[in-house]
Amino acid sequence: MSMTGKKCLGSQAKATIAKVYHHIKKEKETGIINLTDVMWRTAQAVGYSECIITSILNEKQEDGECTSTDTTEETTTTPTNDINSQTKEIIARVYHHMKIEAEIENVRYLKNAKSPSRRTAQAVGYSQRTVFKIIKEEKLACADTSFMAQDITSIFKPPSKRKRICPKSTMDNYDLSLLRKTIISYQTKNHEMPTLKELKEIVSEKTGFDGCKETLRKILYDSGFEWSTADNHKLLVERHDIQMLRFRYLKELQKYRDEGRYIVFTDNYYVETSTRKEKKKENGTSKGVIIIHAGGCQGFVPNACLIYETDSASDDSLNFNNYKQWLTSQLLPNLPENAAIVMNNENCVFENCPDPNSSKSFMHVWLTERNIEYEQTMNKVELYDLILKGKGTFKSHTIEELVRSKGFQVLRLPPHHPDLNPMEHIWRVLKKDVVLKNVEQELTSNLNLIKERIEMIECSLWEYACRQVVDAEHQYMKYFDDRL
Template sequence: MSSSSRRKCLRSQTRETIAKVYDFLKKDARDILELVSDPVYSASPILISKLSEHLNSVRKRTAVAVGVSERTITNILAEGKESDSKFKSPHKDRKKRLKKLELDNFNVDVIRSTIQNYHLEYRELPTLLKLKRIFQEKLNYEGSISTLRTALLKLGYKWRKTVDNRRVIIERHDIQKLRFSYLNNLLRYRQENRCIVYTDESYILTNHVQNKGWGNKDGPTLKRNLSKGQRIIIVHAGSEQGFVPNALLTYKANSVSGDYHSNMNAENYEKWLKERLVPNLPPNSVVVLDNASYHNVQNDRAPNSNSKKIEMQRWLTEKNIAFNQDMKKIELYDLIKKNKENHICYKIDDMLQPYGIKVL
């Protein structure tokens, strides 16, 4: 029998069928043996001996009939006896791996600090397998290496060959440049003694409890709510002086009543900025935001490759970028790609500028 057939995965229905084949062959052999053993038929002792051997070789004959090993037959019969002939498909109860790594602010900070300090701490180059082991301990990460690779690529990391042909993880140049620019601006604002305020959003479930807890082994079983409960959105801002007074916002997600509704979005966030944050900030403040999509809604967003030609021409005209009227769409879009970074204007920047507030 080939090695591939020995490794074949037999599902529950197949194993149940094999067990039935064994039972059928065994019953058939026993019935024939009982029949010829009756004195009425005066069967010869040799025939009875051969039929006895036939009965004892049911396991082997079943293996030959269905194309598996005798050991597999033995395991299937033992499983059927133990589970009262109820077979389960292999790996059906296996815990599913995470399809993605949740990249909230805390996890991102842990990932970045781990990779940046890895060589200093361990005196070796980081690999996906080594990073996975660390994140299993720090973040309770249960996903695969493939999922981790996807998450790191999403954060701007990439793999590059070293001089000895090994691949090590580094950040893209544009990501490094953006961080350098951010830190320079942050340093300049601190030197100007401006109030730097950090804002963020999070949520908590009303039935948010731990999966495990301490208890006496002889006591009652600990129970938890099956429902996660309602999602409560939390929005706040803080600085070195603490949380900004009167800036806290909490509300139920997916609620159709009240001033705020649904989950956090651009409309709700801008409403919070105007009504809760701006009135409580000192003049000349700096507000630090992350890259959530509703923080970065653009005014007059640059056309994309699927935009109409007339929209591309309008955008280039408004930005005073020279072009020829006989240019094709592909040429117009090439001009847009080269210049759009210099004309990005965020809605939040325009909204806070009249108050003398800078967005970082």
């Protein structure tokens, strides 16, 4: 008999033991079974000592829980996946105990007794089918070992943990921009950060956000905010590194404006063209197109629109070769002299680099092209280590060096700040028009629709979008001033 302490038992196991006790007690009181003491028989059945069972019963009584069971057909149909291994072990012990009792000869009360599985189901409060599944699981685990009812070990696997579904953000870049501006304006006006409850009410009113507070908390965390403890209270604050990146960006941008440079903003946008759920279920993906474009207060840069087909909205679709080809052939030749290009920092396009599964020949070519020394006798793990060391430099500077070699300046948009890119306003307008018409149309039709709609966007919309961005820049600078 197991002498495991009560503290090691979970609430589910304790409840099952209590049910077994009350079932055995009822059998004795009704005269169905006339064997020894109820507590002793319960201890024999569940495999725990009498003092542990007594302690569990007292605990249940103090909590006011009714644990008595009925000998009728009422049993719970809890799936076996929801029963922990400890409870399964107890149910298996009870079943084997009931089976031994049924095999005892010259016991008159067992002449018309129910089957061990039926009695076990009534005792533990689970269905007979659940008992059968547990016994089957036990037999499979003990197929190669001799088994005794009183020597059951923890052979049952714990139920598989359900994967926690991360809360999904119901906000697009435009709404995220509005969320950040709401927080900054609230702090600038009230000289304090809003609580999560206050912020949820404001955001729900402005954007129609229908998520819970925990979803909003995750969105804020992913947007560069964190909780700081002060005076035993948790306060929502913006991360210092995010603030510094924004401050440096705004100072550099103002410098270029003072120099009379024309500011050009670039961005990419994914448009899904297969909206039917049936198509998604067939292959798990949906066709779409990537749009890369650039513009400023005077409108789109002429002949700078690139649209191509893709299978997903992943960053891999916007690869280095496509982006570099777009820069050299479409954007840079059509820019005015002395322009400054603002690139989206969150969707930086980097050069394709070898990964640990790449061939050694590809690694050799990559290292040779970048004048990184290596030995032919090196294995892949050594070559990949050299690639990792040189990867950061080439990933972060290849595009910027290309742009500067043509006489233009480059600025990286601070992370989590789509509100500082006027193209977000343009994409929002494009999305409304395209999505409304984008129902069960072929890819060619959608490409024509997107190109047609882009050509229809007037300079007045760009002027409005740029004014919105400038207002946001001033608000951020005011935020820094108010904090001094």
